[in-house]
Structure formats: structure tokens, C-alpha cells
Amino acid sequence: MARKKNTVVKSSFSDAQLSEFRDILFRERQSILSRLRHSSVHLESSRQAGDEGAEIGSDDFIRETGIQIMSEDAKKLDVIAMALRSIENQTYGICQDCHKAISELRLKAKPYARLCIDCKSLREEQGIADSDDYR
Numbered sequence: 001m002a003r004k005k006n007t008v009v010k011s012s013f014s015d016a017q018l019s020e021f022r023d024i025l026f027r028e029r030q031s032i033l034s035r036l037r038h039s040s041v042h043l044e045s046s047r048q049a050g051d052e053g054a055e056i057g058s059d060d061f062i063r064e065t066g067i068q069i070m071s072e073d074a075k076k077l078d079v080i081a082m083a084l085r086s087i088e089n090q091t092y093g094i095c096q097d098c099h100k101a102i103s104e105l106r107l108k109a110k111p112y113a114r115l116c117i118d119c120k121s122l123r124e125e126q127g128i129a130d131s132d133d134y135r
Contacts, residue, residue, distance in 0.1 A: 009099045011092045017104075022087050024111045029080050032073045039070050076112070083112040095119050 011018065086092040093102045095116040102116045115123065123129075 008089075008091060009094045010090045011086075011094060012101055013093055013104075018087050018090075018092060021092060021107060021111055022084065025080050025084055025087075028111065029077060029084075032077055032080075036070055036073055039066055079112045079114070082114070097123075 013021070083092065086094070093104075093107055094100070095102050096114045097119040098116060100116055102113055106113055106117060113120075
């Protein structure tokens with residue numbers, strides 16, 4: 001019996017389109033990194049302030065919310081890094097589940113998407129979380 005080779009599906013986007021998506025992803029990454037730097041400085045300064053009374057509870061809530069946002073941003077940075085690697089590997093825009101092309105419209109709305117609309121919808125129906133569910 002002949003062995004079937006694993007074939008890698010290559011992106012159908014032109015070099016110019018891939019360059020455009022790369023630029024969008026780089027800008028998004030820079031925006032997140034800037035926000036993370038600002039947030040970490042803000043959290044550190046609020047820790048050092050040492051407020052009293054009722055403000056402590058409020059500050060704790062703000063701090064926890066800030067930490068949650070920073071965690072989501074860190075996860076989003078990982079997904080963006082994967083998208084940038086897929087551009088370099090020429091596999092950008094290929095659905096990780098069905099290996100078909102993700103629509104350009106979807107990628108323009110969510111340039112780090114790893115699933116086509118059909119596979120994304122199927123996962124939602126099945127209640128399966130996905131790594132590109134970021135704001």
C-alpha cells in the first residue's frame with residue numbers, strides 16, 4: 001500500500017497581500033506591547049501608592065481587571081506571533097481545521113484568525129473554545 005504524504009497547503013495570497021497582513025499584525029502587536037507597558041507601569045505605581053479604607057477594595061478591583069486584560073493581551077500576542085510565522089511559512093490564511101482558505105474579508109476583520117467561518121461556527125455550536133476569540 002502506498003503511503004500518502006502529508007502535504008502542506010500554501011497560502012493563496014500574493015506577496016503584496018501577505019505584506020499588507022504582516023504590517024497589520026505588526027501594528028496590532030506594537031499597540032498591545034505599548035498598552036502592556038503602560039498597564040504594568042500603572043499597576044506598579046498603584047501598588048506603591050498604598051491608599052486607605054474603601055479605596056483599597058476599589059483599587060484591588062481595578063488591579064485585578066488590569067491583570068485580566070494584560071493576560072488576554074499576552075494570549076493575543078501569542079496568536080499574532082503564530083499568524084506572523086504562518087506568513088513566513090506561506091501558510092497564512094489556511095484554516096487549521098479544514099485546511100481550506102480563510103476568506104480575505106474575515107482576515108481583514110481578524111488578521112490572526114486561524115479558522116474559517118464554517119469551522120469557527122461549528123466549534124461554537126459544539127461549545128469548543130478557540131484561541132482566536134480575542135477582542
